[in-house]
Amino acid sequence: MTRSSSLPSSPFLYPPTLFSRPAPLIFWPQTLAAMPAVTKVCCIGAGYVGGPTCAVIALKCPHIKVTIVDLNQSRIDAWNSPDYTLPIYEPGLEDVVRQARGRNLFFSTDIDGSIQEADLIFVSVNTPTKKSGVGAGFAADLNYVESATRRIAKVATSNKIVVEKSTVPCRTAESMRTILEANSSPNCRFDILSNPEFLAEGTAINDLFKPDRVLIGSLQTPEGITASDALVEIYANWVPKERILTVGLWSSELSKLAANAMLAQRISSINALSAICEATGANIDEVAHAVGYDSRIGPKFLRASVGFGGSCFQKDILNLVYLSESLHLPEVAAYWKQVVIMNEYQKRRFSKTVVDTLFNTITGKRIAVLGFAFKADTGDTRESPAITLVRDFLLEKAHVSIYDPQVEHTQIWEDLSEALPVVPLHSLQKQVHITSSALDCCKNAEAVVIATEWREFREIDWEAVYRGMNKPAFVFDGRLLIDAQKLRSIGFKVTVIGRGERL
Numbered sequence: 001m002t003r004s005s006s007l008p009s010s011p012f013l014y015p016p017t018l019f020s021r022p023a024p025l026i027f028w029p030q031t032l033a034a035m036p037a038v039t040k041v042c043c044i045g046a047g048y049v050g051g052p053t054c055a056v057i058a059l060k061c062p063h064i065k066v067t068i069v070d071l072n073q074s075r076i077d078a079w080n081s082p083d084y085t086l087p088i089y090e091p092g093l094e095d096v097v098r099q100a101r102g103r104n105l106f107f108s109t110d111i112d113g114s115i116q117e118a119d120l121i122f123v124s125v126n127t128p129t130k131k132s133g134v135g136a137g138f139a140a141d142l143n144y145v146e147s148a149t150r151r152i153a154k155v156a157t158s159n160k161i162v163v164e165k166s167t168v169p170c171r172t173a174e175s176m177r178t179i180l181e182a183n184s185s186p187n188c189r190f191d192i193l194s195n196p197e198f199l200a201e202g203t204a205i206n207d208l209f210k211p212d213r214v215l216i217g218s219l220q221t222p223e224g225i226t227a228s229d230a231l232v233e234i235y236a237n238w239v240p241k242e243r244i245l246t247v248g249l250w251s252s253e254l255s256k257l258a259a260n261a262m263l264a265q266r267i268s269s270i271n272a273l274s275a276i277c278e279a280t281g282a283n284i285d286e287v288a289h290a291v292g293y294d295s296r297i298g299p300k301f302l303r304a305s306v307g308f309g310g311s312c313f314q315k316d317i318l319n320l321v322y323l324s325e326s327l328h329l330p331e332v333a334a335y336w337k338q339v340v341i342m343n344e345y346q347k348r349r350f351s352k353t354v355v356d357t358l359f360n361t362i363t364g365k366r367i368a369v370l371g372f373a374f375k376a377d378t379g380d381t382r383e384s385p386a387i388t389l390v391r392d393f394l395l396e397k398a399h400v401s402i403y404d405p406q407v408e409h410t411q412i413w414e415d416l417s418e419a420l421p422v423v424p425l426h427s428l429q430k431q432v433h434i435t436s437s438a439l440d441c442c443k444n445a446e447a448v449v450i451a452t453e454w455r456e457f458r459e460i461d462w463e464a465v466y467r468g469m470n471k472p473a474f475v476f477d478g479r480l481l482i483d484a485q486k487l488r489s490i491g492f493k494v495t496v497i498g499r500g501e502r503l
Helices: 050-060 073-079 093-100 111-117 143-155 172-183 204-209 222-235 249-280 284-292 313-326 330-357 385-395 409-419 425-431 438-442 462-468 484-490
Strands: 040-044 065-069 105-108 120-123 160-164 190-194 214-218 244-248 366-370 399-403 432-434 447-450 474-477 493-496
Touching: 040 050, 040 111, 040 143, 050 065, 050 093, 050 105, 050 120, 050 204, 065 111, 073 105, 093 204, 105 111, 111 143, 120 143, 120 222, 143 160, 143 172, 160 172, 160 222, 172 190, 172 249, 190 222, 190 249, 214 222, 214 249, 222 244, 244 249, 249 284, 249 313, 249 330, 313 330, 330 385, 330 447, 330 474, 330 493, 366 385, 366 438, 385 399, 385 409, 399 438, 409 425, 409 432, 425 432, 438 462, 462 484, 484 493
Parallel strands: 040 065, 040 120, 065 105, 120 160, 160 190, 214 244, 366 399, 366 447, 399 432, 447 474, 474 493
Antiparallel strands: 190 214
16 A cells, blocks of 8 residues: 655554653544444455455445455455355355345455545454564564555545554554544544454354454544444444443453453463373363363363464464563563463474474474364464474475365465575475375375364374375374374374373
8 A cells, every 4th residue: 555755754663652651632623523324334454354344244234335445456356256266264254245245245456435435444454463673573563554544544535433453552543543633634534443353263254243242442532432333333233232342442452462362371371281281191181171160260262282373362462562561561571472482382392292203203204284274164374383383394304295175275385485484495395295185195104293173184084094104103183183092993103282191
């Protein structure tokens, strides 16, 4: 998106300027008329959040025109494809798009036109962790948010409600408001809301149909509350109003980071215990089951694994770490950083277990990796533990076969090239073979590593797998997926994460 040069420097350099002293908020008293009902919605960003969220809004609100826009022509073409070959895989999404597309749901690259006609604009663009500059490795890169905000300010000629849908640092709305005020047309008012998403990939459509809560943050002014009410009325078309929570703008922004940090904390906690289980002979399944019976704790997110992945958990925790350091809270930063450290340790520990078990070397051996997505029922590979595992195996000079039922082969090559930037692609392709089935993946392998909990991996013909493998044949279950005793009876040497061998 085109950047404006109206502002001398970016207001999105949030530490320390953004948090040192809250900037004064400026309003437009000449335009305090009540916000009319929303009839046209624009979503900037046609990715994992914007696409499903606004498709469901269109389905549930047939009286509202919803247009999802993106600069990426190929992505928009996929959303508009006649055979519904959508750019992302999410169970139930195709059915939603089939019902609403062409009726009141539209996908377009006409960003300016969609901004101009919209009453409400969702900003749902990527906010990856910065790779260079101030805060590299921790802070969120808000370049796309800033670009989208500048585009809105430049194009809009009427009052708009602008909604943060992307995960952003606390008080980002203040920076967005600064840009909008400095670049807006005369008598054009912008009300900014925060409406973070709490979707889990693989269940996103059900999460949207029946959310635990919808969170809407606004400035606690008459104008902010009026804008909040307009968004409440959209969600109230299918979400019970008692599940729509309205809070302050800054609380809403922080709540998203807090929710993901606490969920990831539970995963790292149970994974830390899985290491103790392996060393003592305890069973992490039994420990988690017993702990989860405590009503104060509950059973969710207590399933040990090779580690968490996805676009949110690590990014949001690192964002929280950076925020804490910017606020001069080093102990708080260190506390949350340990969640990520434990996650990385779990992945390293698992790959080392594979090497140690295979007689301390996997050089020249074939390792079959089942699953490349960060979790089942999605094609998303961002921060997938499988990437780390495959990288470690390749550095040990192993040959690796990979199978995943949803991840595109081009995405796998892209991820591995990024994980091993000094290794040319043609060299990677000599060591890595991507297959079209689980059985092909396991053929002539010394070991099978289960990296993603796809249901089909439970139903593999393991006797056929065993016949096609080199002996002894090893299975390493990083997802607590298989019946270990059944596989041992076939002849496999089985290692399951979080289960010790001591009696």
